[in-house]
Amino acid sequence: MANPKRSDHSFLISLIVSAVIMVSVILGIFCFPQVLDLLGHGQSSEIRLSPAEVKETQDGLRASYRVKWLDGSTRIAPIRDQVMRLRAEAFQQVTADSQLGPAYLDSLIARSATRHIAMPPLGVPRADTIHDAYLKMREIELEIVNAAFDIYAARNALLSHRDVAEAVDLVKVVPPQRIDPGRTALLTDARSLKDPAMAAFRAAIRTGLEEVDLMSKHAQGSLDRLVASNVRRGGDLDIEGAFIFGSASGESLHPDDLVQDVANQEPAPEGLPGRIMQGKPGTWMYLDKWYVLGPFENKRRVNLDTSFQPEVVINLDEQVLGKDGRKLNWEYWFRRKQRIEPLWAPNNCIYYGWTEVHVPKAGKYFVAAGSDDYGKLWINGKLVWKSSTRAKPFRPDEHVAEYDFKEGLNEILFRCENQFGTMGWSVMIAPPAPGT
Ligand SMILES: [Ca+2]
Numbered sequence: 001m002a003n004p005k006r007s008d009h010s011f012l013i014s015l016i017v018s019a020v021i022m023v024s025v026i027l028g029i030f031c032f033p034q035v036l037d038l039l040g041h042g043q044s045s046e047i048r049l050s051p052a053e054v055k056e057t058q059d060g061l062r063a064s065y066r067v068k069w070l071d072g073s074t075r076i077a078p079i080r081d082q083v084m085r086l087r088a089e090a091f092q093q094v095t096a097d098s099q100l101g102p103a104y105l106d107s108l109i110a111r112s113a114t115r116h117i118a119m120p121p122l123g124v125p126r127a128d129t130i131h132d133a134y135l136k137m138r139e140i141e142l143e144i145v146n147a148a149f150d151i152y153a154a155r156n157a158l159l160s161h162r163d164v165a166e167a168v169d170l171v172k173v174v175p176p177q178r179i180d181p182g183r184t185a186l187l188t189d190a191r192s193l194k195d196p197a198m199a200a201f202r203a204a205i206r207t208g209l210e211e212v213d214l215m216s217k218h219a220q221g222s223l224d225r226l227v228a229s230n231v232r233r234g235g236d237l238d239i240e241g242a243f244i245f246g247s248a249s250g251e252s253l254h255p256d257d258l259v260q261d262v263a264n265q266e267p268a269p270e271g272l273p274g275r276i277m278q279g280k281p282g283t284w285m286y287l288d289k290w291y292v293l294g295p296f297e298n299k300r301r302v303n304l305d306t307s308f309q310p311e312v313v314i315n316l317d318e319q320v321l322g323k324d325g326r327k328l329n330w331e332y333w334f335r336r337k338q339r340i341e342p343l344w345a346p347n348n349c350i351y352y353g354w355t356e357v358h359v360p361k362a363g364k365y366f367v368a369a370g371s372d373d374y375g376k377l378w379i380n381g382k383l384v385w386k387s388s389t390r391a392k393p394f395r396p397d398e399h400v401a402e403y404d405f406k407e408g409l410n411e412i413l414f415r416c417e418n419q420f421g422t423m424g425w426s427v428m429i430a431p432p433a434p435g436t
Helices: 006-031 033-038 041-047 053-096 101-113 130-160 164-169 184-188 196-228 239-245 255-264
Strands: 272-274 284-288 291-299 330-335 349-360 363-372 376-379 382-386 399-405 409-420 425-431
Touching: 033 284, 033 376, 053 130, 053 196, 101 130, 101 164, 101 425, 130 164, 130 196, 130 330, 349 425, 363 376, 363 409, 376 399, 382 399
Parallel strands: 272 284
Antiparallel strands: 284 425, 291 330, 291 349, 349 409, 363 399, 363 425, 376 382, 376 409
8 A cells, every 4th residue: 555645755756856857947948048959859859748848848938038038128228218318419409500490300300200110019918928028129129220210310400401301311221120039939839849839939039039139239239329420520421412423523323334335235244334224134234333331340250140330220421430440431432343342351340332223113123142251132221132141252143033123213232241251242133024
């Protein structure tokens, strides 16, 4: 006959052991995300959990990361508040400016608001689930981005006393692109460690961790740039006029070369140079005029996905801090070759190139892009391509796809990393196939 007292004792011990294992797994995963790999990978055959235990593990992780992500919001909220103070200060300066004044500020605020990025819909109640905690952080990030937009617009106005439309429209916003970890993936209970829902859950936690970390860095970076650029250089550079229509000396468009090449019907092997799309289908045009900003720091490739200033706001008149504390200004580059190569390409650095291409009518156009090494391409503010992150040689047709363009000018932003050795990127555009 079993000894009831002994049985109780064993039960208690096994309960304590289970609890200790569960807490260790959760703490282990919380402190060392790589432990997540144990869930759902080969080694996991060692771990056998009942569906209830799987749920318990997931719930533990959800609770831990919800707190961690809410902590992220708590950390960046003061940054948001500082950005808001800078915004109030810039607005105050516009109001006090004898040539601008309160009515000007009202229209500037109204026009700026039309360019703001929409907030993501938050769950109800707010920040109740782990996914809401992620969205809460994202919401604060976007408040910072939108406030930064207002500040740059106000500073444009103060600097150049342009009309409201110009002051606002000169600010180009490319919002930081985030990958939402996904409410479904985060909130679905897996039945076992082998359940695909567990793999999706794991991936979602990882994505959320990465994005929350990037949002923290981005918030601080935005504030630093706003503070650093607070003392503006004087002068009123007519960026828009110089850029779209070429410099006064007629250097930037080279229409003769374009006409001659088209007339020959023999485009150079690397395509025709230009920024105005007017070729025949199948004729590639490489973008030959760029504004370039860099190099930014990427030691040990830690900034591989850090959003530097051009991913938030393109302000060609702004000076920012780059690698080794250098003061960087956008430089206008005209290159008679397909590949845009910085003359100074140190190891572990990042450059940005920004330009506009003119197309005669809206529709799909072919785009070919290549980079040495890691490249990212935005068209009209939308991230459309990321290359592989391995170090690789330049190939102009590394990526070829069709993208929508609007009639007239379209913005192109390229980000290129150099891991070591040479670097460079190219963007080529070809008209759509006939009949499309
Ligand atoms: Ca390289």
